[in-house]
Amino acid sequence: MTFKSKLLNEDEVRRALTRIAHEVIEKNKGxxxxxxxxxxxxxxxxxQRLVNLVERFExxxxxxxxxxxxxxxxxxxxxxxxPKVRETRIPFDLNGKAVVLVDDVxxxxxxxxxxxxxxxxxxxxxxIYLAVLVDRGHRELPxxxxxVGKNLPTSKSEVVKVKTQEDDGEDAVELWxxxxx
Numbered sequence: 001m002t003f004k005s006k007l008l009n010e011d012e013v014r015r016a017l018t019r020i021a022h023e024v025i026e027k028n029k030g031x032x033x034x035x036x037x038x039x040x041x042x043x044x045x046x047x048q049r050l051v052n053l054v055e056r057f058e059x060x061x062x063x064x065x066x067x068x069x070x071x072x073x074x075x076x077x078x079x080x081x082x083p084k085v086r087e088t089r090i091p092f093d094l095n096g097k098a099v100v101l102v103d104d105v106x107x108x109x110x111x112x113x114x115x116x117x118x119x120x121x122x123x124x125x126x127x128i129y130l131a132v133l134v135d136r137g138h139r140e141l142p143x144x145x146x147x148v149g150k151n152l153p154t155s156k157s158e159v160v161k162v163k164t165q166e167d168d169g170e171d172a173v174e175l176w177x178x179x180x181x
Contacts, residue, residue, distance in 0.1 A: 094123030
């Protein structure tokens with residue numbers, strides 16, 4: 001792949017997450033029954049930041065869990081004979097909660113669909129919101145995000161890479177071009 005451009009820098013990522021946190025609080029009318037669940041890998045880092053922002057703005061800590069969707073993917077046979085299954089940890093009851101499911105990039109909608117299936121296996125929330133840092137379009141399923149940091153129209157030959165301080169040592173959103181075969 002070839003690097004094309006930096007779409008968001010550290011300050012722009014921070015501002016986008018701040019806006020999402022405010023929108024979540026507003027839409028949920030506060031923090032009652034609110035929780036966040038981050039999708040492996042970068043969704044976890046982003047969810048943790050949103051939890052911290054909500055606490056800073058509202059003075060109340062909301063619970064957070066982590067979700068692995070590996071076994072719920074519809075392309076499981078294509079990713080290898082021994083897919084890497086990671087931890088799902090939701091240390092609270094989801095029943096009756098307003099869950100904010102957090103991921104880095106919304107593209108085809110297949111990851112979000114798998115996450116919904118995995119989440120429903122953990123309990124029955126009253127409401128599930130989807131929050132993403134980047135919506136790049138090209139949906140294959142009828143899924144949309146409730147909270148979006150940035151809409152970035154792309155071509156199918158491009159790849160959006162989200163980098164987080166926790167996982168990559170920096171905060172950024174980059175655009176890359178796939179090499180032609």
